[in-house]
Amino acid sequence: MSTEALVRLAGERVDHRFKGLPPDADGLTVGELAAQRRNLFTDGFATPVLALSAERLEHNLRLMETYATRHGLAFAPHGKTSMAPQLFHRQLEHGAWGITLAVPHQVRVARAFGIRRAFLANELVDPAALRWVATELAADPSFRFICYVDSVRGVELMDAALEGAARPVDVVVELGAGEGARTGVRTEAECLAVADAVAATDTLRLVGVAGYEGEVPQADPERVRAWLTRLVALAVDLDKAGRFGQAEEIVVSAGGSAWFDSVAEVFAGIPELSVPVLKLLRSGAYVSHDDGHYRKVTPFNRVPEEGALEPAFRLWAQVVSRPTPEQAFVNAGKRDAAHDLDLPSAQVVRRDGVERPATGIEVTRLSDQHAWLSTAPGAELEVGDWVGLGLSHPCTSFDKWPLIPVAEADGTVVDYVRTFF
Structure with missing residues (x-):
């Protein structure tokens, strides 16, 4: 199913839906356009274009892949970062256990492209979505689905929606990251109550604990490690209390893209439990990385001997106005560039096939279709110059571009990544 679905992506026709692509490519399939190996800069691509x-x-x-293997971690990268099935499969080819998603619609996209293991890092109480999950589980014995629970009420709603389901839905208790954090149970006593509620159903199976350390208030290494230690202790206590009696393995999961070094450190100390432990990391922003938020907070900055991620996105825009010596405008704005965390950064200027650093050029503001540039003396x-912009926050970068060229260093476009929202 996955191969057929990916082939269908390659058979999609190029047209006005896909911004930045060459106008003379209209009517070609994506596969046919990729086979032409056009050059991003000289073969008809129109600005703005994200690559x-x-x-x-x-x-x-x-x-x-190397990092997860070195630290004995299973890896389910968060697909909300890209929502690109081609990248899902490349991640699986590089050893990923499965894919993490945030909402039921994203799980449907993943299933449409053959993903067999889906971790929904969210609570799920919508009856229609739960019935769809139950149908998928009944139809495909190889499908593994896990989601959060964080309340007795949520367990009751799930149980009611899943009545008569052929297979139980696997759940993990989400431990909240602290007062004022996002979702998740706040105390260990409440976690036990939720676990007991799950045990009282035939429709759910408790298989572990999970959470998101990125929500720890005033996060720093000590606070993050303290919360992760609580998460591990919760798994140990629930196991001792026999709450994972039906589980074939115990899932202990955390890991955004800012603190996965702390996750690796603390998870290395998980003791032997009654059944094998799946130490599941969920970092997703790594796949494209960025030139803003995640570049600042990546754990590889703290542990450089582990390697370094590289920003893979560049948004190319063209100077369309230079009204004063101190100001210029390019034709990419809020609808093109991620801007929810940091403004884009001007990196290079391209003119007549020659690139040079964008020295003295700064993005100061975004309008809907323009970036405001401040230009130093x-x-x-x-x-007419092309300006290459670095972007912050991969999630909202992928969301703005439904078909993204993948280009080699010399500009040769070797593939196109289809995204879904």
């Missing part, structure tokens, strides 16, 4: 670096994408995939910039 992924083929080399950096492969580097990041290999690096996290001596900054060389003309109308």
